[in-house]
Amino acid sequence: MKLLETPSMTRTSSLRGLAFLSAFALTLANAQAEIRETSVWWLPRNVNMFGHDVDFLFYIILFLTGVAFIGVFFAMILFLIKYRYRPGVAAIHTHGNNALEVVWTTIPAFIFLALAIYGNEQWSKMRRQTPPANALPVAVVGEQFGWNVRYPGPDGKLGKMVAAKISKENPFGIDVADPAGLDDFTTYNELVFPVGRPVRLYLGSKDVIHAFYVPEFRLYQDMVPGRVYDFVWLKAEATGNFQLACNQLCGQGHYKMFGKLSVVPELAYEAWAKSKTPPPVTMTGR
C-alpha cells in the first residue's frame, strides 16, 4: 500500500505525533484515488454465474430499505420542526389510531413476506440446481492455517472422499480402494479454475471450522469438520486473479489463511494441470 511507505512514516521518525497527523492527511487524500480504481466502497465485481441473482436481490433490498429509511428520516425531521415547543401551542391529546396500526402492520408484513419468499426461491435455485455433468470436481480441505486442494487427473474424476477418514495423514479422507483417486494431484493454497466451465467443490475441514470465501464469487460456505459439503458449485464468467480467504475464525493464524485463486482460459488450465505431475502416493496433501 502506497500510503504506508511514505517517507514521513519510516521507523526512524521520532516525531510520532507528526507522522500520525500526516498519515491522517494522506489517508483522506489517498482515499479518493485508490477507491475509484478498485471500487472498494462497494460490491467488488462479480465473476460467478450465481452472483447476478445475489446482486439483484441485494439491490432490491437496498432500494426498499432505502425508501423506508428516507421516509422515516424525513417524517421525523418534519415532525421535529413542525411540532417543536412553542409557547401557547398545546400538544394534541391522542392515544393512537387503530386503523393506522392495521395499515402499518399489514403493509410491512406483505413486503417482508414477499422478500422472504423471493429470497428463498433464489436460494433454493442456487442450491437445488444439480451441477452439470462436465463440471470440474475440486476438493478443498481447510486446516490451521492453509488450504489443501485436490484436482482430478486425466480421468476427470476425484477419488471418493469420506468425511470420517479425514485425518492428518489423509487430509482429503480419500478412500484408497477407489481407483479414481490414483491420478489425482494436489496443491497447497493454490486454486486454478477454467473460465466458463462449471466447478463443483467438495469442501471439508481437518480440524476446526473454516469457511470458503471469495467475494468476487459471492460465495461463502462454512466447512464444519466431520462433514463433506458437495453441493456448492460455481461457474466463473471472467478470467482474473482473486484471493480465497478463510472467513470463519480458526485460530491465531486465521488472518493469513488465504490462497491464490486464478481463473484462466480452458487451455491454460489444461496446461497447468498437466504440469502438475501426480505424486506417487496420492494420499498426502502436500
Added chain:
Amino acid sequence: MSTTTLNHSIESHGHEHAEVTGWRKYIWSLDHKIIGLQYLFTSLGFLFVGGGLALLLRWQLAYPSTQVMANGDVGNPLSLPFINPQFYNSLFTMHATVMVFLVVMPLLIGAFGNYLIPLKIGAGDMAFPLINELSYWVYVFSGVLLMGSFFVAGGAAAGGWTSYAPLSSVSAYNGTQIGQSLWCVGIFFNGLASIMGAFNYITTIVNMRAPGMGFFRMPLAVWSLFITAFLLLLAVPVLSAAAAMLFLDLNAGTSFFNPANGGQPLLWQHLFWFFGHPEVYIMILPAMGMVSDILSIFSRKPVFGYRAMVYAMVAIGFLGFIVWGHHMFVSGMNLVLSAAFGVSTMVIAVPSAIKTFNWLGTLWGGSIRFTTAMLNALAFVLMFVIGGLSGIFMASTPVDIFVHHTYFIVAHIHYVLFGGSIFGIFAGIYTWYPKMFGRMLDENLGKIHFGLTFAFYNLCFFPMHNVGLGGMMRRIADPTAYEHLRALQPINQFITIAAIGLGFSQFVFLWNFFRSLRHGKPAGKNPWNATTLEWTVASPPGHGNFEVTPRVYRGAYDYSVPGAPRDFIMQNEPEPSDSPQGKVAGRKSVTAG
C-alpha cells in the same frame, strides 16, 4: 405529593428489611435503589474497559503490527508491537463479551430494571431483596473472572464471543485452555445472576403493583423489562448449560462438540444461538421501553398506540425464540429449515416496524422539548431504524451468504447495540439521573456529549457497511495481509480515528456525571413534569420508596389532557368526579384495580 387515604395491604411487602447506612450500604444494602446504583456504576466502569479494548483492536486494524513493509520490516511504524494476532483475537472476543455481559445487560436490566421497576409500579422494594443483592455480587464475580482471564497463561479466550466449537473446545486448536475455561465459568455465573434477576422482576411485577396499577396502566419501560425478564428466564439457562458443556470438553475429556471423538460442532451453534438471538432482544427491548416513555414525556403527548406497543414487544419476545437459525445459514443448512428461519426472521421485522411508526406517531402533534434525554431518544429511534433495516439484508439467505462474516454485519450489530441500546441507555441516564441523585445533569455539557457521540459514532460505524460490502472479513488481525483489502486501508484508518474520537467524547459524560453529583441544580420531585409514580416521591426516594402506598387512577401517559389545569396528570391523581372524562376513566380504574 397527593396520595390517597386508602391504606393498602401491599405495604407489608416492601419494608421488611432495615435500612443500611454509610459505606456499608454499598455492600450489604438490600434496597433495590442501592443495588440499581451498584449495577450502574459497575457496568459504566466496564463500559470504559470494553471501549478501551475496542480502541486497541481498532488501532491494530489501522496500523497492524504484523504488516510486512516494503523494506522487509515487520510492523507498521505506528503499530503497537504487543498486539500479536492471538492477542488481537482475545481483544475482539473480550470486547464483545464485556460489552454484552458486563455492560449492556447489567445497565439495562440490572441498573434501570432494579431502580425503576418498584418505583414505577408503586412498590416498596423488589419481591426478593436478598436474591437481588446476591445477583449483583454474582455478576461482579463473573466480571472478575472474565477480567482475570487476561492475566493467565495463554491469555484470555480468543475464539470470538460466539466461541464456535471445536476451536473453543479443544485447547490444541485455540491455545487458551485456561482463558477459555474462565470464560465458560464467567459466563455461567453471569447467567446465574441474570436468572436470579429475572424471576425477581417477574414476581415483583406480577404481585406487587400498587392498587389500581392494572397491567395496561404500566409504563412501557416496565412492560419491556417484564417481557425481557421472561426472555432471560427462557434463554439464559441454555447458554449456561452450553458453557458448562464447553467447560467439560476443555477440562474433563468429554466430547460434546469435537467431531474427532464423535461430537457435533453444530450442537454448540444451535445452543448458543438459541440463547443468542433472544439475547439480541434482551439487549434492545428495555431501551425501547424507556425510549417510548421518554419520547412521550418530552413530546408532552401520550404514547401513540400504547397497546400496539405492548403487543409488538410480546410478539418480538415470542418470535425471538424461533429465528436463531438465521445465524447458521452459512453452515450448510437444510433448505426447508433455512426457508422456515428466513420467513420467521422477516416476520420479526414487522413488530419492529410497528414500534418505529408508533414512535413517529408519538412525535406527531406534540410539543417537543429538545432536552439531552430527548436528543438521545431520537438518536435511538433513527439508529435503530438503520440497524433494523440493515438486518433485512441478512434475513435474505442469498445476500446473507455474501455479507455474513464481513464488516457489514459488524456495522449492523453496532447500529443496533450502540446506536440502539447505548443511546437508549444515555437517554435513560439523562432522564432518571435527577431521580437517582437528586440533582440535574448539566444540559449544555449533555448536549456537547450527545453531539460529539452522535457524530463520531456515525463516522466510525457507517463506513463499516462499505468496507464490508467491499469484502473485508471480520475477525482478521491484519487486513493488509490481503491484496484485495489493501485499498481499504485508508478507510480502516479513518474508522479508527473516529473510534478514538468516540471514546474520548465519553469523558465529557463522565465529567458531567461526577460534577453534577455535587454541583448539579437540585432536581426536586418532578423536574420533567412527568406522570409516573417515581416522580411523586423525593429525589432520591427514601428507603421503602413510598410513605403511603399510592393508589393509581389512570394510565401512565396523561399528557396535555384538554381542560386539565396542567399539561400532565400524575397517575395517582384521582379524577374530578364531575367531568365526563373522569367518569369514563373512573369506571376503568375500578375494573383495572
